Amino acid sequence: MRFTTKSLILSGSMFAAALAFGPDAAVWAQDATFVMPSDDVGAPSYDPIRGTKLNAATSLIYDRMVIQDADQSFHGQLATEWESSDDGLAWTFKLRPGVTFHDGEPFNAATIVWWVPQFEGTENAFMTAAIESVEVVDDLTVKFVMKNPDPNLLSNMASIFMGIPSPKAYDAMGADYGVTAAVGSGPFTLQSFTIGQETVLASNEAYAWASDLSENQGPPHIKTLTLREISETSTAFLELRTGGVDMLLSVPTDFLPQLEAEKSITVGTLPGTGIFYIPINTTVAPFTDIKVREAAALAVNQKEILDNLFGGIGSEANNFLISSLLAADVDPKLNISYNPDRSNMLLEEAGWTMGADGVREKDGTKLQVALWTQNGTEFKRVTEVVQAQLKAVGIGADITVFDSATINDQYRKGNEHQLAVRSYSWANADIIDWFFAGSRLGYPNVSMWNDPKAEELNKIAMTGSRTWEERVANFKAYHEYVLGQFVFAPIYQPVQSYAYSTDNITLPKTIRGTRIQSQTIVDITVN
Amino acid sequence: MAALDPIKKAIRSPRGAGSAAVLVLVVACALFAPLLAPYAYDIQNLPGANTEPGWTHWMGTDEFGRDLFSRIVYGARTSLTVAISAISISVAAGLTLGAMAGYFGGPFDRAVTAVVDLTWSFPEILIALILIAIIGPGLQSTMVAISIAYLAQFTRLTRAQIMALKNETYVEATANLGAGHFHIIFRHLLPNALTPVIVAGMLATGDAIILEATLGFFGLGAQPPTPSWGAMMSSGTAQIFIAPWIIIFPGLAIALTVIAINLFGDALIEALDIRNRLRSS
Numbered sequence: 001m002r003f004t005t006k007s008l009i010l011s012g013s014m015f016a017a018a019l020a021f022g023p024d025a026a027v028w029a030q031d032a033t034f035v036m037p038s039d040d041v042g043a044p045s046y047d048p049i050r051g052t053k054l055n056a057a058t059s060l061i062y063d064r065m066v067i068q069d070a071d072q073s074f075h076g077q078l079a080t081e082w083e084s085s086d087d088g089l090a091w092t093f094k095l096r097p098g099v100t101f102h103d104g105e106p107f108n109a110a111t112i113v114w115w116v117p118q119f120e121g122t123e124n125a126f127m128t129a130a131i132e133s134v135e136v137v138d139d140l141t142v143k144f145v146m147k148n149p150d151p152n153l154l155s156n157m158a159s160i161f162m163g164i165p166s167p168k169a170y171d172a173m174g175a176d177y178g179v180t181a182a183v184g185s186g187p188f189t190l191q192s193f194t195i196g197q198e199t200v201l202a203s204n205e206a207y208a209w210a211s212d213l214s215e216n217q218g219p220p221h222i223k224t225l226t227l228r229e230i231s232e233t234s235t236a237f238l239e240l241r242t243g244g245v246d247m248l249l250s251v252p253t254d255f256l257p258q259l260e261a262e263k264s265i266t267v268g269t270l271p272g273t274g275i276f277y278i279p280i281n282t283t284v285a286p287f288t289d290i291k292v293r294e295a296a297a298l299a300v301n302q303k304e305i306l307d308n309l310f311g312g313i314g315s316e317a318n319n320f321l322i323s324s325l326l327a328a329d330v331d332p333k334l335n336i337s338y339n340p341d342r343s344n345m346l347l348e349e350a351g352w353t354m355g356a357d358g359v360r361e362k363d364g365t366k367l368q369v370a371l372w373t374q375n376g377t378e379f380k381r382v383t384e385v386v387q388a389q390l391k392a393v394g395i396g397a398d399i400t401v402f403d404s405a406t407i408n409d410q411y412r413k414g415n416e417h418q419l420a421v422r423s424y425s426w427a428n429a430d431i432i433d434w435f436f437a438g439s440r441l442g443y444p445n446v447s448m449w450n451d452p453k454a455e456e457l458n459k460i461a462m463t464g465s466r467t468w469e470e471r472v473a474n475f476k477a478y479h480e481y482v483l484g485q486f487v488f489a490p491i492y493q494p495v496q497s498y499a500y501s502t503d504n505i506t507l508p509k510t511i512r513g514t515r516i517q518s519q520t521i522v523d524i525t526v527n
Numbered sequence: 528m529a530a531l532d533p534i535k536k537a538i539r540s541p542r543g544a545g546s547a548a549v550l551v552l553v554v555a556c557a558l559f560a561p562l563l564a565p566y567a568y569d570i571q572n573l574p575g576a577n578t579e580p581g582w583t584h585w586m587g588t589d590e591f592g593r594d595l596f597s598r599i600v601y602g603a604r605t606s607l608t609v610a611i612s613a614i615s616i617s618v619a620a621g622l623t624l625g626a627m628a629g630y631f632g633g634p635f636d637r638a639v640t641a642v643v644d645l646t647w648s649f650p651e652i653l654i655a656l657i658l659i660a661i662i663g664p665g666l667q668s669t670m671v672a673i674s675i676a677y678l679a680q681f682t683r684l685t686r687a688q689i690m691a692l693k694n695e696t697y698v699e700a701t702a703n704l705g706a707g708h709f710h711i712i713f714r715h716l717l718p719n720a721l722t723p724v725i726v727a728g729m730l731a732t733g734d735a736i737i738l739e740a741t742l743g744f745f746g747l748g749a750q751p752p753t754p755s756w757g758a759m760m761s762s763g764t765a766q767i768f769i770a771p772w773i774i775i776f777p778g779l780a781i782a783l784t785v786i787a788i789n790l791f792g793d794a795l796i797e798a799l800d801i802r803n804r805l806r807s808s
Contacts, residue, residue, distance in 0.1 A: 006763065120709045232764070233765060234765035234766075234767065254765075258768055258769065304573055307573075308573035308574060308576060309573070356535075375746065375763045380751075380762070381590065381591075381762075381765075384569065384571075384591060385753070387751060387752065388570075388571045388591070389567070390753070391569075398750060399750045399751045400663070400664060400665070400750060401747075403748040403751070408721075508729070
C-alpha cells in the first residue's frame with residue numbers, strides 16, 4: 001500500500017479534528033487512573049456506616065460534616081458552622097444549603113436525624129455513642145444532645161466512616177448497599193466497583209460544595225476516575241513508570257529512590273498516619289504467658305527494619321500511636337524497644353530453653369508459632385525480617401500469607417493465629433479502642449485481648465472525658481496499660497508518600513488535609 | 528538390567544545425554560544442598576541486601592542479604608520434592624483408578640470418566656488454585672493440589688491402555704485359567720500399560736515444577752524462609768530494576784530444569800518406541 005503526502009495530511013487532519021471536536025474528545029482527555037494505597041486493597045464495600053474497611057474512593061463518593069487539615073484544624077464540608085455548649089452536652093451544626101445526593105435527594109436536617117441512629121448496633125457505633133439524640137432546629141440546623149461530653153466529636157465527624165449516604169438509597173438497598181451501589185453527595189459518583197480490582201467514578205457535575213481546603217469549588221476536573229487496587233507494589237510501580245496509571249496514592253518507602261530517579265514522575269510526602277505492628281494473640285499458648293509476649297515484642301529490632309527495609313525514611317514505632325498524637329507521649333519506660341538480652345532472659349524464666357536447632361523448647365514442645373501476613377510487598381518483606389528476628393531469640397515462626405481481602409475473616413476465627421504483621425492508618429488515639437476493645441475480639445481485636453482493667457480504662461477514655469486535655473490524659477493512661485501488657489509489638493511508622501506522572505496530571509501546589517482525599521483530588525487537573 | 532535399557536538407550540543420544548547431565552546436576556543439588564551451599568539459606572544480612580554477583584556471593588544476594596546461590600541450591604530440593612512427590616501420588620492414583628475403570632467398565636467407569644472429564648476441562652493451575660484456596664497455602668497443600676490437578680491425565684491414559692489390552696488373548700486365557708480380577712489387573716494388564724504412563728509422568732514432572740513455581744510466585748507454595756524458585760522470582764519482581772539477578776537466576780534454574788526434563792522425556796519416548804506402540808495399539 002502506498003501513501004501520498006496529500007493523503008497523509010488529510011488523514012492526519014481528520015484525526016486531529018476528531019480529537020479536538022469529537023463528542024467524546026473532552027471526556028477522553030480528562031480521564032485519570034490512580035492506584036489506591038495497598039492497605040486499601042480488598043475493602044469489601046462502600047457502606048460507611050456498617051463497613052469496617054473502606055478505601056480511598058470513599059471520600060470521593062461521600063461528603064462528611066467536617067474534614068481535617070494537616071494542622072489538625074477542622075473545616076466545614078456539609079456543615080458550615082458548629083458550636084458546643086459550655087458543658088459539652090450539646091453541639092449545634094449549621095448545614096450547607098443547596099446540597100443534593102447523587103440520586104437527586106436533598107441534604108438537610110432530616111438527613112442527619114436519619115443518619116446518626118443508623119450506627120447503633122454496628123461496629124462503628126462508638127463514633128456516635130456519645131450522641132443521645134438529634135434535634136431539628138430548622139431545615140438546615142441540627143442539635144446533637146449528648147449523653148456525655150465528647151471532645152472527639154469533630155474528629156469522628158471528619159472520619160471517612162462518617163461519610164453521609166442518601167437515606168433513600170440506603171434504606172432501599174439494605175444489605176446490598178455499598179456493594180452494588182453507593183450514593184453520597186461527594187464530588188464523584190460510583191459507576192462500577194469490583195472488589196479487589198477497581199472502582200470507576202464519574203465526576204458529579206452538580207458538585208458545588210467543596211470545602212475551603214479545595215481551590216476548585218465546582219465539579220472535579222477529572223471526568224472519569226478509575227481507582228485500581230494493586231497489592232503488589234512492584235506492579236503498581238511498573239504501571240506508573242510505563243504510563244498505565246497516572247498516580248500512586250501511596251508509595252512504599254523502598255520504592256522512593258527508584259521513583260525519584262524518573263524524570264516524569266514527582267514524589268511527594270505527607271506526615272504519616274499509621275503504624276506497622278504485630279498483634280499478639282493473648283488467648284493462644286504460648287502467648288497466654290505475658291513473659292513470652294514481652295519476649296516476642298522485645299525481639300523486634302525496629303531500627304534494623306527502618307534502616308534496611310525503609311532506607312531510614314519514617315521512624316521507629318515504639319508504641320501504638322503515631323508520634324504526632326499527644327497520647328503517644330507515654331512514660332518512656334513503657335515504650336517497647338529492641339532488647340534481645342531481656343527477651344532471652346524472659347524466655348528462660350518462662351521455661352523455654354534453647355534447642356539444638358535454635359528454636360526453644362519446653363516440656364518437649366517447640367516454641368514454634370504461626371506468623372500471619374497479607375499479600376503485598378511491604379507486608380511480606382517486613383514479615384520475613386520479623387521471622388528472622390524472632391528466630392534470633394529462639395522463637396520459630398511459620399509464615400502464612402493470606403489474601404488481603406480474606407485475612408480479616410481468618411482473624412475472626414480467633415484461635416488460629418498467634419502473631420501477625422499488620423498496619424493501620426488512623427490519626428486518632430481512639431484507634432486503641434478499635435484494636436483492643438473486648439467487644440471486637442477476632443477482628444479488629446486481633447490480639448483477642450479482653451481484660452477488665454483495660455475495659456474500664458477504655459470506657460473512661462472513650463466516654464468519660466469532658467475536655468480535650470482530659471481525653472488526652474485518659475487515652476494516655478489506657479495506652480500505657482495496653483503497652484504494659486505486651487499485647488502487640490510496634491514496628492515502624494511510615495510517612496505517607498505519593499507519586500504521580502507530571503506528564504499526565506497536575507496536583508495543587510499545596511496538599512491540604514491529612515492525606516490525599518477529595519479535597520485534593522477535586523483540584524487535580526489532567527494535562 | 529532390562530528395565531534400565533531404555534534409559535541407557537536414551538542417554539546414548541546427544542539430546543538425552545545433555546539433558547540427563549543437567550538433571551543429574553539438579554538432583555545432586557537437591558540431595559547434597561547442605562554440602563554444596565556456601566551459606567545457610569535462611570540467614571539474613573540486611574546491610575548486605577541486593578549485593579551484585581561476585582566472588583563472595585556467586586549469584587549475588589537477595590533483598591534480605593541472603594546468598595542467592597545457596598537459596599537456588601536449596602530451592603532445587605523444594606521444587607523436585609514437590610514435583611516428584613506430587614506426580615508420584617498422581618501416577619499411583621491414576622493407575623489404580625484408570626485400571627479399575629477400564630477393566631470393570633459399567634457405572635464405576637462412567638462415574639470415574641465423568642469426574643475425570645470434568646477436571647480435564649479445567650487448566651491444572653485453576654484446579655490447583657481452587658484446591659489451595661480450600662486447604663490453605665503451604666508445601667504439603669501444594670503437593671496435594673498438584674497431584675489432584677494431574678490425576679485426570681494419568682487416569683485417562685491408563686484407562687485407555689487397559690481397555691485396549693483387556694481383550695487380548697493372553698488376558699482371556701488367564702481369566703479362563705481361573706485368575707481373579709485383581710490378579711489380571713496387577714500382574715498382566717498394568718505392567719503392560721505402565722510404560723506410556725511412566726513417560727507421561729516424567730513429562731508431567733516438568734509441568735509440575737512450573738506449577739509449583741507459579742504457586743510459589745503467588746505466595747501459595749513453600750512459605751518463607753523455605754526457598755522456592757517461584758517465590759524467589761516473585762520477591763525479585765520488586766527489585767527488578769535494582770537487583771535483576773534475584774529474578775534472573777531462579778528463572779534460569781526453572782527453565783533449565785524443565786527443558787532438561789522435557790528433552791530427556793523425548794529421548795525416552797524414542798528409546799521406548801512409544802509412539803509406534805501407541806499407534807499400533
